[in-house]
Amino acid sequence: MNGIPLRFGPLASDGYAIVRSGLRWLRESGQFCRAGQPIAYCNVSLEPASVRVGRHHAVADELELQVVFAPRVSGRLTIHPEMARGGYLSIRGVDAWKPDTVLGHIEPDQPVEEGDPGRLRLMVVAGRRMTALADVHSGLLPGWNGRSRGWWCEEGETPVTLLSLGLCDATGVILGEQCAFLEMFEAASDAMQFVFVPDHPVAPCAPVLLDQLTRTPAQFDALAEDLRRFLGTSAVPPTADDWMFAGALLSVLRNTPLKDNYNIISSTGTRRLGPPDAALLSLSAEPQSILRHRTLGYHLHIMRHHQAAAGPAIQAWLSSAFEPVKRSIDVIRQDYEKLIDTLARTTGGRILVLNRMSTSGYEDISNYMAFDAPMSATLSNIAAKEQNLMLHDIAETRELTIIDVDALAAELGAGQHLPDGIHQSGQMQVALRQRILQAMADIRDATPDVRVAGRDH
Amino acid sequence: MLYEFKLPVIVPQMSGATVECLYSARDDSLRLGSKLMDLSVDLSSAFAQECPPVSFYRLVLREAVYLRQIDVQPGQHCALGDRIALFSTDPSEPIDQETTRQVRYTIAGIIHHDGMWTGSHS
Structure with a gap:
């Protein structure tokens, strides 16, 4: 042959x-x-x-x-x-x-x-x-995986790790068409590990991630007990959907993906990698209103289409045990800054963020007189522009890598490649992968010891 | 003259929209720039996926008219082309005549808010 x-x-x-x-x-x-x-x-x-x-x-x-x-x-x-x-x-x-x-x-x-x-x-x-x-x-x-990952390396190499904590705008780019990192594997010959944590049932916005980073085992026990007590005494009998939602919720809340260490098998045997070198977030995950537990103080952000998976008892629990808290752009900025600082201090990890598409071909505003100030409280594209600018303000004082979805969509043509502002075409995903890999290469270059020895966390 | 508002194509793949809230009632005199209603477009019926793209839009009038008839309530789903409202330029003009055209309006993408049907009833 x-x-x-x-x-x-x-x-x-x-x-x-x-x-x-x-x-x-x-x-x-x-x-x-x-x-x-x-x-x-x-x-x-x-x-x-x-x-x-x-x-x-x-x-x-x-x-x-x-x-x-x-x-x-x-x-x-x-x-x-x-x-x-x-x-x-x-x-x-x-x-x-x-x-x-x-x-x-x-x-x-x-x-x-x-x-x-x-x-x-x-x-x-x-x-x-x-x-x-x-x-x-x-x-x-x-x-149904709560965490999935893929890694590759040659002898003597230590993979750099990117943890994806985004929404759909990150999912397709990182996981690829077959949800198994195949495109990233083909695109990157350097040693890498990609870790993917889905956005359900809890969407990974900054307050949720900060809570995860600081939550103690006793605090987790308290929130689990609170949920158990509610479901055990609820006037609304919990259904199978409620129990499954509760189990998934507790499974997510007990984890801290930003601090996970990773064992890998390789050509030279078992290796242990430290926490992620970088985490990829979606700016689109930051809500203007978030749920905060009335007594325990922790935050939940469950996207509407995921809330629909819960049964009536969980819906009742969310309504009674939590209160909605408004988040201004200043609050979102402070949460991001706190997250960046906390992560840098605890693991040395950096943040990459996918910014937001800030124009739409589906609207035809010719005069803004009809909209009350502040327009960012009403108009989604104005809010997106302000949040995108906020990222640049943060990047002036902190290590933050912005993956410019907005500019790329404008360059490629958003109508064809990002029609709803979140879900990209294959061509746009390829371009975003290149930008993410470049950002990871920059991180690798900035920490040259990663390649040979990894960081000691 | 009579104008109408029929549900237009806002997003190419949509087959309809849900009325989220109304800002005007029958016989209101509406100025240029008046809010008429908020709508949501849910593409989950067009795309079988776990993350249905739901987007919200506000309809704002681009001309002064009288709202003579409005045939929807919050939570009601409308199909493309359904007539949702009828307007006139004269408040006493009979409405049992042919309409002249679609009322002039602006569509703006908006953020979900507490006054919407979605989130408070579903």
């Missing part, structure tokens, strides 16, 4: 043997394949190498664990179809991970400059289920 054999390469976890399923293909024989383009994936599990080690391995709380394969060079692909075992054998671990396993060949379409072009690039993806009941076998990072 012609072409370069594509082999797995090494992957190891200290004290554990890696067992893999049959492959599931993302590309077919005969198709052209770009360098770095994912072509296949498999599920993996970690099995104790001896009786002395337990089952609490490096990624024990992440029940979804998969490896994605991509060639280092572009060319015409030929796969070995027998690598796909089919049925449950493409889901369950059936073979030991062997570095010399060949999954196919590639005929390069240009001169090869890679030192070892046949060794596949590997991205490991891991999902921490919102509930262990979310046991779904379909596709990449399947089911």
